[in-house]
Amino acid sequence: ESYDKGAFDHYMRKEIADQPEALRRTLSGRLEPRFQTTHLGGITLTARELLDVRRIRILGCGAAYIAGALGAHLIEQLARIPCQAEAASEFRYRNPVIEMDTLYIAVSQSGETFDTLAAVQEVKRKGGRVMGIVNVVGSTIARECGQGIYLHAGPEIAVVSTKTFTCSVVAMALLAVHLGRLRDLSNANGARLLRALDALPDRVAAILEREDEIARLAEFFQGAEHAFYVGRSAGYAIAMEGALKLKEISYLHAEAYPASELKHGPLALVTPETPTVIVLPRDDLLAKNVSTIEEVKARGGPVIAITHPGETHAPFDRSFEVPALEPELDPLLLNIPLQLLAYHVARQRGCDIDKPRNLAKSVTVE
Ligand code: AGP
Numbered sequence: 001e002s003y004d005k006g007a008f009d010h011y012m013r014k015e016i017a018d019q020p021e022a023l024r025r026t027l028s029g030r031l032e033p034r035f036q037t038t039h040l041g042g043i044t045l046t047a048r049e050l051l052d053v054r055r056i057r058i059l060g061c062g063a064a065y066i067a068g069a070l071g072a073h074l075i076e077q078l079a080r081i082p083c084q085a086e087a088a089s090e091f092r093y094r095n096p097v098i099e100m101d102t103l104y105i106a107v108s109q110s111g112e113t114f115d116t117l118a119a120v121q122e123v124k125r126k127g128g129r130v131m132g133i134v135n136v137v138g139s140t141i142a143r144e145c146g147q148g149i150y151l152h153a154g155p156e157i158a159v160v161s162t163k164t165f166t167c168s169v170v171a172m173a174l175l176a177v178h179l180g181r182l183r184d185l186s187n188a189n190g191a192r193l194l195r196a197l198d199a200l201p202d203r204v205a206a207i208l209e210r211e212d213e214i215a216r217l218a219e220f221f222q223g224a225e226h227a228f229y230v231g232r233s234a235g236y237a238i239a240m241e242g243a244l245k246l247k248e249i250s251y252l253h254a255e256a257y258p259a260s261e262l263k264h265g266p267l268a269l270v271t272p273e274t275p276t277v278i279v280l281p282r283d284d285l286l287a288k289n290v291s292t293i294e295e296v297k298a299r300g301g302p303v304i305a306i307t308h309p310g311e312t313h314a315p316f317d318r319s320f321e322v323p324a325l326e327p328e329l330d331p332l333l334l335n336i337p338l339q340l341l342a343y344h345v346a347r348q349r350g351c352d353i354d355k356p357r358n359l360a361k362s363v364t365v366e
Contacts, residue, residue, distance in 0.1 A: 010353045012158035020201035022163040025152040036190030037181040038174040044147040053103045059088040059119045060107035063161040068107045070237040071172025079179035089115035098126035106132050109164040110362035111139020133171045135164050158354045159361045160248050196326035207336040218344035230259040231279035234331040238279045242338035250346040259292040270301040280307035281331045290314040306334045
């Protein structure tokens with residue numbers, strides 16, 4: 001893979017387009033259809049040691065932390081191990097209790113983020129077990145962890161993470177299947193998830209072919225200075241990532257909120273000038289999400305739904321529909337249009353997409 005932008009105007013756009021290939025590399029050699037599980041050769045903990053894990057805590061900063069939030073859903077759902085993500089920058093300063101039956105996972109594209117490295121060192125200093133989910137081979141965090149999963153996503157030049165967000169979540173999906181199959185995840189469900197993971201690169205490619213539709217959705221943000229991104233459960237993690245991308249590159253104020261919490265405060269800010277993007281995966285919270293759309297519409301707020309075909313007839317103004325794959329992986333597919341949405345809003349506003357003001361690709365200082 002070359003380091004230039006190729007046919008694209010920006011590295012970010014190239015890296016969005018790279019995703020199917022990057023995903024193929026993350027998945028390469030790691031699907032084990034014979035045993036309906038995954039093969040993760042970079043993990044040195046034995047099956048017995050993995051079975052003894054009672055809790056998992058995922059640490060990262062920015063998009064890596066948000067990827068961890070989505071990964072935590074996957075691990076809890078598939079392996080039934082309590083799992084939470086936390087900003088490494090907070091964790092390292094709060095004198096955390098390190099438990100010996102907890103597995104700590106550090107997520108980092110660069111492998112050089114100072115706060116994440118310090119969190120890893122804090123875990124190790126107190127005798128805890130940690131593994132890395134890292135893109136850059138041989139980076140400081142990868143070496144400090146000593147075990148884990150490399151993304152092999154290829155170089156990411158744009159300051160904002162796109163392909164490495166997607167590949168990090170998939171690395172955690174591989175781990176979730178692995179842990180699940182050591183516990184109660186059935187053969188049939190293991191096989192179903194392997195098939196879905198294998199299909200994921202082509203599904204992402206199919207979404208990318210619909211860029212024109214997403215560019216038209218970006219016009220919805222004209223004249224807006226504030227936007228809400230809402231969702232529930234895994235949909236909320238996607239809302240967080242969508243809002244982070246938008247604010248990083250377009251400088252629009254985008255606030256992610258759990259859809260369930262809107263009525264506890266932020267609804268006061270909803271007006272015809274504040275678009276709301278709602279992430280609607282196929283889950284058992286769909287009816288609740290429909291009532292959130294109605295609450296926003298009742299205040300005159302425009303709503304864009306990022307969802308699947310035929311999921312709902314709620315009164316949103318615009319939608320982008322992604323064909324569903326499997327419920328566990330669908331939220332990740334819903335993030336792809338949000339990457340392109342942020343890109344096109346930033347383009348329309350004439351922003352410096354690859355080098356947003358005040359931000360660095362890798363924050364190697366405290
Ligand atoms: C994401 O778009 C940003 N580039 C930023 O939030 C980033 O995810 C964060 O600084 C962590 O970087 P890392 O993955 O290299 O550790």
